[in-house]
Amino acid sequence: MLILHDYLPSGNGYKVRLLLHQLGIPFRLVEHDVVAGATRRPEFLALNPTGRIPVLQLQDGTILSESGAILCYLAVDSAFWPTERLERAQTLQWLFFEQYSHEPYLAVARFLRMAPNDPRQADLPRLLERGHAALAVMEQHLAGRHYLVGERYGVADIALYAYTHVAHEGGFDLTAFPRIWAWLERVRSQPGHVPIDWRPN
Helix, strand or coil: CEEEEECCCCHHHHHHHHHHHHHCCCEEEEECCCCCCHHHCHHHHCCCCCCCCCEEECCCCCEEECHHHHHHHHHCCCCCCCCCHHHHHHHHHHHHHHHHHHHHHHHHHHHHHHCCCCHHHHHHHHHHHHHHHHHHHHHHHCCCCCCCCCCCCCHHHHHHHHHHCCHHHHCCCHHHCHHHHHHHHHHHCCCCCCCCCCCCC
16 A cells, blocks of 8 residues: 655645546555654655655555656556647646645745744734745736646645645735636635545545
């Protein structure tokens, strides 16, 4: 059985949990409290020297880290991964966008709202500004589209949904983005959707 090392509040981990559930792949969840420093302990660093979750442990013991890479590994040869070459590249484009232009702002702003004593509080205005810029890119792209790539729900939607659907927890007002709001509802309506705090049985 696959083993997922994760932290439930994490959007990066949620991406993987959501896809695993939608694919119907059983897995064992091992939780690590990021806030308490669990991912900086030697036993976790032996799994992933970067000290980040999620980490997927395959049946043969092989370790995969980085949420985007794990999503690609799981989705290939499934309905969540495009068969057309350009759409595969566009999916990767959105995965890179999420990690470089979206997650660093939406996720960190959300974390700071949950950790009021964090010394990075002064950075919140910049995070909100850049996060809103990323949301504006998504809003523009979704004009006349139901999903991010190829008019089919897939890995790109899962990757961007994870932190966008909890963006309000970081201080972002999604009512200013009606296309994103409608897209979030379409993603929520997908078969096998589970909330961010879902655990496997």
